[in-house]
Amino acid sequence: MEQETINKAESVREARIQKLTELVEMGINPYPYTFDKTAGAQELQEKYKELEAGGETEDIYSVAGRIMGMRNSGMFIDLMDSTGKIQIFSHKENLSEEKMKLLKLLDVGDMIGVTGTIRRTPRGELTIKSKDIKILAKSLQQLPEKFHGLTDKETRYRQRYLDMIMNKDVRDTFVKRSKIIREIREYLTNLGFLEVETPMLQTIAGGASARPFVTHHNALDMDMYLRIAPELYLKRLIVGGASERVFEINRSFRNEGIDLKHNPEFTMLELYQAYVDYNDMMVLLENMVSTVAQKVLGTMKINYQGNEIDLTPPWDRMTMLGAIKQYAGIDFSDKITVEEAKLEAKKIGIDADDCENWGKVLDRIFEEKVEPHLIQPVHIIDYPKDISPLAKPHRDNSRLTERFESRVNGWEIANAFSELSDPIDQRHRFELQMQAKAQGDEEAQEIDEDYINALEYGMPPTGGLGLGIDRLVMLLTDSASIRDVIAFPTMRNIKK
């Protein structure tokens, strides 16, 4: 019993709670309300860049942040804030007895605020000579080791706050993510696009081919779906006409597997513009993405995992059939039945027997034989009609649609069409989807009567575009996994 008490008291957390108690006994609130911060660490580093080693000033600042290191029994503290680091020097000549006592109760990890004068030590470190120290939050948890840091991926994803404390590049990634989204928003707003919001809870999960999450509304006693895409609602807004240009930066949800490029909830940009077609969408996309890269990174040439990728417009365009012909050696322009297509797939070692239609066979061949070759940005244009139920038929080829997918590093980063606006054709396409669903295609889309009804009032010619924000952020931050660009990625629950 006695032994147990001693062991407990010696645990780090218990020891820190003990210090917490001592602070309270000294009349200090370890979790105060405000701190009047007057400068950031990086700001001071730049401002006093020219101050020579050993130089002293009378300039007083108040800084605040987390203690990342302590040397000489607290005489030197490394203080980190969101902008950078600055050293704190504390000496009994400059501090009251009470503050020296407080210093003894501080630990690595604590949040503190310091007021003092700027100097540079003889060894060359910009330092604040403290005249006053306040504790802003007592940390009860021990930070990971300073030299090797936190590297365990599971801990980093599950406790992102700790990952961020320890890894500056992680903080940088999320700052960049925010800038990327801000620049997209600004780019579109400047073009006259109206930012809108549409339902995340939907009674029909439409606008894409994916399995939805199902939930239940108690008061209405009905099942609902988390949206897999905002598409059908955004086009209703184009019908409504409050703006001829709308966009939504949306969180969507797909009940599918998790891998390097997929998270069950993800962020997408969807935009719709009246009176234009998919050609205009290609131009808009490549201009927007390259501009965002230029503004956030200062360049249109990015390096992703060792590959140099040039986002400078215009991007190459290849038809899907042309790309397959080039990389898989099959010309599908005269092989028009699903049986013929499967036969051709088999000849090059691809099993497409489970594909319900011609387009799916082509899509599979594309993924396996073409995609690995596509590193530089390219618009793959003119997708098969049977896998594009929301796209307008191609004006020159009724088997195809005016749809493109933009590829960067081989990944689909955008998907866009000349939007199908003919309500009768749209109904027919939905019916084909329902047939596929009946035959076991779990991703086939359901008929959305109200959407067709909206089209029956007349939707102008419209170009639409969806852009995967997470993947764009991966590319622009050189992140290997989508989990590195989503602050709190979906993780399996740990059963205890």
Place this chain on the structure above:
RNA sequence: GGGCUUGUAGCGCAGCUGGUAGCGCAGUUGACUCUUAAUCAAUUGGUCGUGGGUUCGAAUCCCACCAAGCCCA
């Protein structure tokens, strides 16, 4: 869904063909007081992912499960 790899102290890691669980950092106590991965001395801390099995004896071998990573579909 399949394969491979990983899981040992708060963190980073070692632990061989089975024989009393270790190192570094962090922590604690003290020294030192212009250091910066501070230094020096002493020192605390473990359900070895979980559950079974084999064995006189399991971190180590076997099985199942849990979690993660990578590759493949």
